[in-house]
Amino acid sequence: MTLRPFALRSPTPMPGWGLSFGVMMTTLSVIVLVPMAALLWRGFIGFGPAEMWEVVNRPRVWSALALSFRAALIASVFNLVFGVALAWVLVRYRFPGKRIIDAAVDLPFALPTAVAGIALTAIYAPNGFFGAALDQAFGLKVAYTELGIWIALVFVGLPFVVRTVQPVIEEIDRETEEASATLGATRLRTLTHVVLPTLTPAALTGFALALARSVGEYGSVIFIAGNLPNVTEIAPLLIVIRLEEFDYDGAVAIAIAMLSISFTMLLVINLIQIMSRRRMGAV
């Protein structure tokens, strides 16, 4: 439906425009837009870009930001690969207990992050079940190291790729896979050249969601991280620390730095996605 030029909306007999639009915009403003504006106002006008840069441009802040984004990227890349594999297993293979496993994939959505945090710490701590075993077998320490942060973020981001890719796999036209085989392609070539490209846009969507979630994640990480400045201190924790010191400007500067980096990343992923969708045409 096309709109007449300069018209806000096209005419319709459907009732409830004023009420629904009003409720939506009021709530959106009060809950999301005004608080967001308060943050930006405080940062750019109350405090100033140069001052913010000075706060951010310190080793401790840089290493916290670098850690947050590095760990989120690593965990999300793991979730991208594992999520596609798991989605494939859940759609294509049959094994006992499949429906329960399928339902359990959403556990990280339903389990509060603080619960996940202390639970992961309990098993991966040096005296925990896996923690002790890994330490003895490989001398590998998980909890209170960056590795622990990766594990917490993998947990938090696990369902995103699986849930975006699963419906796409279900809708794959099996005939294209058969066509590839009749043309002489091995199964591996069919998977890499025919199946994977069709999953790419959805997988990227899931990747972006997982990344956005894990960059800002706090609850599940702080228990397992150890929170050593410059080593295992994530950016959200540094914001909390600044707030506890009543250094609001410092907290705002780090928050705005985080937001800018993650929006830039999401924008790039979006562009890649638009490109890969466009290549496939409209179908």
Added chain:
Amino acid sequence: MNIEIEEISKEFGATAALHPVSLSIPSGTLVALLGPSGSGKTTLLRILGGLEFPTAGRVLFDGSDATGLTVQERRAGFVFQSYALFRHMTVFDNIAYGLRARPRKTRPPAAEIARRVTRLLDLIKLPDIGARYPSQLSGGQRQRVALARALAIEPRMLLLDEPFGALDAKVRRELRQGLRDIHDTTGLTTVFVTHDQEEAMELADLVVVMSMGRIEQVGKPEDIRARPKTAFVREFITS
């Protein structure tokens, strides 16, 4: 290449899709498998292409047992009902797919692949569409691209599943002639599945009428028309 089907049967669970059927297809023939849906014609075609494995029986290609050959080894040019074009690839890449998928030793060099794809695009009378994506083509064009893609692997036979099913009447008539021409130039043994008796009669050298997993009659179109063997055939070809 001649195809020999010996007592092939296929069961899906408890239901029999094909009762033992036998059929002999001389080299270079254009054969129609004709029948209503559920007659087992597509199952038979898929067994020939190596996409299904028969419950019992043998398939012989030029006298040697091909039953256990994998899809990849059969080198059957298969055109699917939905065409199954790869929608993230251009028409060129679609047609080149089979050649590029060959193991390095037998894979033609890129220039040779390009030459063959161009020749195939000429053969299907669509020389200028190599750079387009399948979503930018009409139904008839897609069908011809699917045909070219199947021909690119230098197949030993051509198998087509309802090749004109999704097209409107006018395009269908044009493409029928196109398939006939391609068959006559390549000389490939060609088997196509259809539920349209007019299409089968008009196009094929040999018509195989099927019903409920059995072959009702095999013969030249004019013979079947003149002397239908069973009540089913008589009814089906006059409808």
Added chain:
Amino acid sequence: MTETTLPLRWRPATTEPALVRWGLTVLCLAVLGVLLFAPLIAVFAEALRDGVALAIASLSEPDARSAIRLTLLVAAVVVPLNAAFGIAAAWAITKFDWRGKPLVLTLIDLPFSVSPVVAGLMFVLLFGANSALGAWLVAHGYPIVFAVPGIMLATLFITFPFVARELIPVMLEQGRAEEEAALTLGATGWRMFFTVTLPNIRWALLYGVLLCNARAMGEFGAVAVVSGKIRGQTTTMPLMIEMFYNEYLSVAAFTMAALLALLAFVTLTLKTALEWRYADQLAANHRH
């Protein structure tokens, strides 16, 4: 009839070799076991380490009970509000054509890409004692930050998109024809909504409410920033877990965690039941 034996190397063109299938399945199950199931078992094992009696006793402590009460209160306020917002937004977005829709959709999704800690910070800046608005509110006896209203606002922000995102695809798919039919039959707006729209979206609404509720009860980061963590007053269950944990009250921390894990079980069970029974009435991007 001679059975033709299936040659070992022959398999349907759309499957992988059996070895690959089993290998991949086992690998996936192993990762899920280590990552999902082990922590879950750990929660209950740690909670019950010193016996059921002690675990239950830890919950009857006044601080614990007030945390449970506060969490229930927050959810009871936040979830209906977000459901109302979700319905209004989905209605405005799917039943009318207007300019700026993509922008509004992006803004509704915004909370998904904002760190909970940053979300909390926003409300501290807006309503904290050192802002003009905050100071005025505190002076008049309505503190927001370090009080329950702040916790509710932060939770509203975090769970903001849940219901709307669930309803919009469903209502888009259902189109407008049924509502239009109701109008031509003389129904008033509200009557049309309650007799036509609501029955069509009820399962999707319930689905969104479930997810919203799970997140509302479990939110940690945003709430941690605005609550001030006053024991017995502004401490929710997840914050209580942290306090117990930091005080080395392991059984109390894990018992509280187990309670929330049970909530997660209930959520997952209901959610899965909805997916199995009413798949066609849920958003297209959910499966089964």
